[in-house]
Amino acid sequence: MIRSAAVRKRLRELPLHIMLLPGVILTIIFSYIPIGGIVIAFQKFVPSKGVFDSKWIGFDNFRYVFDLPNFSSVIWNTVFIAVLKIIAGLIVPIIVALLLNEVVSKGFKRTIQTVIYFPYFLSWVILGGILIDILSPSSGIINDVVKLIGFEPVFFLGNEHWFPFTLVISDTWKEFGYSTIIYLAALTAIDQHLYEAAIVDGANRWKQTLYVTLPGMLPIVTLMTVLSLGNVLNAGFDQVFNLYSPMVYSSGDIIDTFVYRLGLLQAQYGVATAVGLFKSVIAFGLIVLSNFLANRFAGYRIF
Template sequence: MNVLTRMWKREWPLHLMLVPGIVLVLIFSYIPMAGIMMAFQKYVPNKGLFGSPFIGLKNLQLLMDYPDIGRIFFNTVYIAVMKIVAGMIVPVTIAILLNELRKEWVKRTFQTLVYLPHFLSWVLLSGILIDVLSPSSGILNQVLGLFGIDPVFFLGDNKWFPYVMVISDVWKEFGFGTIVYLAALTSINPSLYEAAEIDGAGRFKQTLHVTLPGMLPIIVLMFTLSIGNVLNAGFDQIFNLYSPPVYESADIIDTFVYRMGIEQAQFGFATAVGLLKSVISFIFVSMSYILAYRVANYRIF
């Protein structure tokens, strides 16, 4: 008890600092979980959570019978997986290229420029993208017109829309990801490069045999942790850029939940969809942490 008392006297300010964060988590993360009840109810707003009739698993059954649910899940996974893969390749490549720059001011300037889009919201960026990709006045279509290519409706064509989402998301976030891999590069022993140079390896072979193997643990770690985002295709981005003509390729779980719950007031059904997504995401997140521990020796706790 004396040891615990001394620890408490020494560390109570640190525990006190946790109180505001714990209160916010309780208010915004745990108390709202009572709304899960709506997934098993025919929710009526004026009757509330405890007055709405209980219907069991009928909302989930309705979800399984919904004609477009397969396409919605496919769109979500398809866009999310492409974002994960591209979001790994581009930052790794940029980090390696930045590492090869010898002038430090050039390196820092470029790193700052590619990092800036991360701080811009999709509300702002969507307006920019709509103007840039406009089939009538967008600068990209004007450039394509110089080469005799007909205007392309990038945000209104199901063939192009998913790839525009991936490319624009990578452009926004790869600067942030680059920081992680640049940090990994600093942990590589410089003597390995010297030994490779003595053996006759040029810069390209040094990258293949020293840089990439040195970055491999963090690459594996980031990839395994990203598995938990397989069902997160980016609501903010897609919601601000999609439209009814591209629902076939753009409609994901989060936008579907929004339309069902907010626009059509099917609160119980929308909650059931969100609950199913949460359960599946929880499984993926758990798997990602297990893989991260076994493959990259990374532990959360």
């Protein structure tokens, strides 16, 4: 009897497993089969000879990369930009969600939500062109305002000091609207009786936010924070590639753009694969750590 019930359950679930097949097949083809290319990191790879006939050189590619004078700055740029993006990507959506939660007019609230969501759906190819135009030191609207208030124009995309912060601010502007959805959902899950109790105790709107809203959002904030650790080495290739130039390599060159130049522009395939493998190993460790911390502090686990 128990066995027949288990069989019936599996038959009911069979359509769901069949629905998963296309995604599983695509994942195998595009994510697992290419893993075999990792061997290039340990070869002096020559495309004409292929993987099987190229010379094996062990860890020489890794030694070459680690000895490059600018590799340490590439690692620093990646971590610095990614960490700033993570921090801004947590703080700004939380503040916006709290502000939207106080808006009474549903029409106005929906309008604001639509406006702030819109940039998320634009690619960095489009936004890159827009930013290059509005940040231009000669004709950009931002520098027109800077000159209007009496300051010298700033070359945001050509100044090595300003470039990382320009990346962080523009990325936050693009992404925060979508992230706000998560925190608005967390706000709706807070028990309304807690607000009623706070009002009875004489709490104003600020104290309600401080002692009811923020503690109610804390679990999801903790979860999003620890899960973001896995992105510490992902500073955003699409954005940086569309905005950077040789003038800002010292502060804006990240691992992904470094790999792009080594592999596709300089044809150093083995070296580029070695850098990519190094990044993947570190990222894997960070993801494992983030999942452990998510389970430890937020009670969230994937398996």
